[in-house]
Structures are given as C-alpha cells and as structure tokens.
Amino acid sequence: xxxxxxxxxxxxxxxxxxxxxxxxxxxxxxxxxxxxxxxxxxxxxxxxxxxxxxxxxxxxxxxxxxxxxxxxxxxxxxxxxxxxxxxxxxxxxxxxxxxxxxxxxxxxxxxxxxxxxxxxxxxxxxxxxxxxxxxxxxxxxxxxxxxxxxxxxxxxxxxxxxxxxxxxxxxxxxxxxxxxxxxxxxxxxxxxxxxxxxxxxxxxxxxxxxxxxxxxxxxxxxxxxxxxxxxxxxxxxxxxxxxxxxxxxxxxxx
Numbered sequence: 001x002x003x004x005x006x007x008x009x010x011x012x013x014x015x016x017x018x019x020x021x022x023x024x025x026x027x028x029x030x031x032x033x034x035x036x037x038x039x040x041x042x043x044x045x046x047x048x049x050x051x052x053x054x055x056x057x058x059x060x061x062x063x064x065x066x067x068x069x070x071x072x073x074x075x076x077x078x079x080x081x082x083x084x085x086x087x088x089x090x091x092x093x094x095x096x097x098x099x100x101x102x103x104x105x106x107x108x109x110x111x112x113x114x115x116x117x118x119x120x121x122x123x124x125x126x127x128x129x130x131x132x133x134x135x136x137x138x139x140x141x142x143x144x145x146x147x148x149x150x151x152x153x154x155x156x157x158x159x160x161x162x163x164x165x166x167x168x169x170x171x172x173x174x175x176x177x178x179x180x181x182x183x184x185x186x187x188x189x190x191x192x193x194x195x196x197x198x199x200x201x202x203x204x205x206x207x208x209x210x211x212x213x214x215x216x217x218x219x220x221x222x223x224x225x226x227x228x229x230x231x232x233x234x235x236x237x238x239x240x241x242x243x244x245x246x247x248x249x250x251x252x253x254x
Contacts, residue, residue, distance in 0.1 A: 061168040068097050071172055075149045080165040083150035083158075089117030093145030093173060101245050102135075102142045103179035104128065105170070106220060107188040108158050114151035119144045124221040128185075131221070135238055136250035143177050145170060147192035163192045174211050181241055182213050186220030205237050207244075216241050 058080045065071045072092040078084060091109040104120075112122035120128045129139055148158045148166040158166075170192070174182070184190045187200040193210050196203065203217040218237040219230050242249055 058165075061172075063168070063172065065172045065176065068092070068173060068176055071169055071176075075169055078149070078169075081150075081162045083148065083152060083162055086153055087150040088114045090149050091117055091119050091146060091151075092149055092169070093119055093143060095139065095143035096141050097143055097177050099178045099180070100141060100143050101180050101247075102137070102241065103174065103177055103182045104132075104142060104144045104185060105182060105189045105193065106144075106146045106185040108146045108148040109151040110155050111151065119146055120221075123225060127221040127224060131234070131238065134235070134250060135242055136247060143173075143179060145173055147189050157188055158192075163188075167192055171211065174213070179213060181244055182210055182215040183238070183241060184208075184210075184215055184217045186223065189220070190217045204233070205240065207240075214244060216244075 059078070061074065061078075061080075065074070072090075075090045075092045078090070091113050106120065109119065110122050110124070112125070113119055119125070128144070132139055132142060147163055147170060149169060150166075152158050152162070182193070184193055190196060190200060190203060190208075193215065194208055196208075200217060200219060204219060206217070208215040208217060216237055218234050224231050224234060239249065
C-alpha cells in the first residue's frame with residue numbers, strides 16, 4: 001500500500017470538514033486516536049493509506065458516445081482513478097433517458113449502491129424516492145445519476161481529482177439524456193457540475209446554469225436524514241422546479 005504524507009492527510013481532512021460545513025453540520029465527534037495521529041510531526045513514522053493508490057494507465061473518455069449503454073460499458077472497465085480498486089459494481093445511473101423532466105445528480109455511490117450497481121437505493125435513496133413521488137413523478141419517469149460512478153472508501157467525499165476523471169461521463173450523459181431541468185443534490189454535486197466552491201446553503205434555491213440547462217441546487221437526502229428540519233426548505237426548492245416545469249405537486253406533496 002502507498003504511504004500518505006502528513007500534508008496530504010491534513011488536506012484531505014480540510015476537504016472533509018469543508019464539505020460537512022457546506023452541508024450544514026455544526027458538530028463532529030472525533031476519536032482521540034485520530035487526534036493523536038494528527039498531532040504527530042511530519043518527520044515521524046508515515047501514515048499508511050487505507051486504500052490502494054498504485055499508478056493506473058489512464059484511458060481517454062470519448063466525447064462522442066452514441067448511447068447511455070456505451071457510457072455504462074466504458075464506466076464498467078474504467079481504471080482512471082484509484083476508486084476502481086475497491087468497487088464491487090460501477091453505478092452509472094438509471095431511469096428515463098428520453099428527455100425526462102428532471103435529472104437528479106448526487107455525489108457518489110454508497111455501500112448499498114455499490115452492492116446493487118444502482119443509484120440511491122439505500123436510506124437516502126428511499127427518501128429521494130419519496131421526494132420524487134411528492135413532486136408527482138415515479139422514479140422511472142426521471143433519471144438519477146452521480147458525479148462519481150464508483151464508491152469512495154468509507155463513503156468519504158470524492159476527491160477533486162476523482163471527480164475530474166469521472167465528470168466527462170456525466171457530461172456525456174447530460175448531453176444524451178437532454179433533461180429539461182437538473183436538480184443537484186448536495187455540495188459535492190454542485191462543485192462537480194459548476195466548479196463553484198460556494199456552500200450549498202448559499203446556493204440552494206437559486207437557479208444556476210449547467211450545460212445550457214437550468215439547475216436547482218438543494219440539500220442531499222442524506223443530510224435530511226441527519227437534520228429533518230431542512231426538509232421544508234428542500235421542498236421549497238422542489239416547488240420551484242415544479243413551477244419551472246409548469247406542474248403541480250402530487251396530493252402527497254400537498
């Protein structure tokens with residue numbers, strides 16, 4: 001296994017804390033052993049990484065895929081970043097690919113998604129399904145995807161270089177799917193789609209432009225599981241999406 005330098009460890013920690021801040025988290029519990037590790041001097045024994053980082057031969061991602069099936073096949077054999085080492089299944093996305101009203105884009109697969117090869121099938125996915133139904137749709141009527149297509153170890157936030165390697169697939173998916181509106185779920189999705197570092201709390205509820213398509217940033221369902229009080233503001237965001245589409249919420253939403 002490759003060694004991770006002290007400075008890389010700190011940088012990864014900073015990225016994680018910034019993500020938690022953008023998601024609205026105000027308090028974190030930290031194991032004392034972790035604090036002791038961080039207190040080490042850089043010259044001390046190096047920290048061993050928990051995931052393989054061996055060099056991989058990068059394969060260019062085509063910019064002219066003819067179908068989503070071609071994209072999924074390419075993703076399944078992708079080795080362009082270290083995330084492929086620990087994956088069980090790649091998760092390219094699923095749903096209505098024929099110009100759906102909405103394309104939902106999240107961060108990346110979790111344990112359930114990695115096991116099944118499908119996006120948003122765990123607890124956060126169950127909540128997303130309820131949100132979709134409250135808007136008056138079924139899951140099969142929209143498309144659901146993620147910024148990265150392989151599960152980051154321990155469900156950590158994808159690193160910038162991992163998102164950079166995976167974004168060409170998502171941009172090709174957007175080109176082929178041609179959704180009327182995109183809903184970006186969480187800070188990581190927005191950072192990948194727009195390259196903006198502003199927090200999701202600041203951006204949510206305001207229309208953005210992505211590939212010439214209107215994009216609505218809102219909180220990720222996993223954040224709503226931690227803080228149910230934010231469901232109200234997310235519903236406000238989704239109502240703006242419905243207004244843009246000229247639709248009314250279902251009886252569930254009302």
